[in-house]
Amino acid sequence: MLLYPVPRPMVKGIWRPPNHGIIKLNFDASFIKEERVATTAVLARNAIGEIVGAENYLFKDVADAFVTEARACERTLIFASTMCFR
Template structure:
């Protein structure tokens, strides 16, 4: 049974409809308040989606983007994708100043410079290596 969020919190329910043959996904977000009243909703179309997991992940992403556009500040997010839920044991999000997040920022700049997808398991681009070493010295 669906339950409303606590007072002051907006509950976002998200889902995706995926058509494998066409690689199309339509995502949906429904925002409700503590009385269960709809305070916003959205559907969004994605092309070139490789599988249902990615479709559900994009639906979750759209839920957060929608909440931001609507200026919702306190959220509860729900979806029926067990694969998303089971993927991680725990997720936390913390804001950190840019100086603390410098290594990730440098990597984003490197990706923009290269204009290509990249993934690193053993080692990182040279542009990041110095920043990562500085991070390790401050522990």
């Protein structure tokens, strides 16, 4: 199965770095209703914007977009624990 990105309008967002000594975690999720498949991604950055960790996950047999977002949040917490972020 191939997953293709869905074009989205560009949003002018400003990434704000965390305070010194803090790691900022961002996550996102994508859900394909017809195939009941979801992907999630986690990105960790330090105060100067360097990527200090990243992971992505594939979930099968997912009920809906709400479950997808919940699983993305769950995976972010697991990722933070695995990376020993406190």
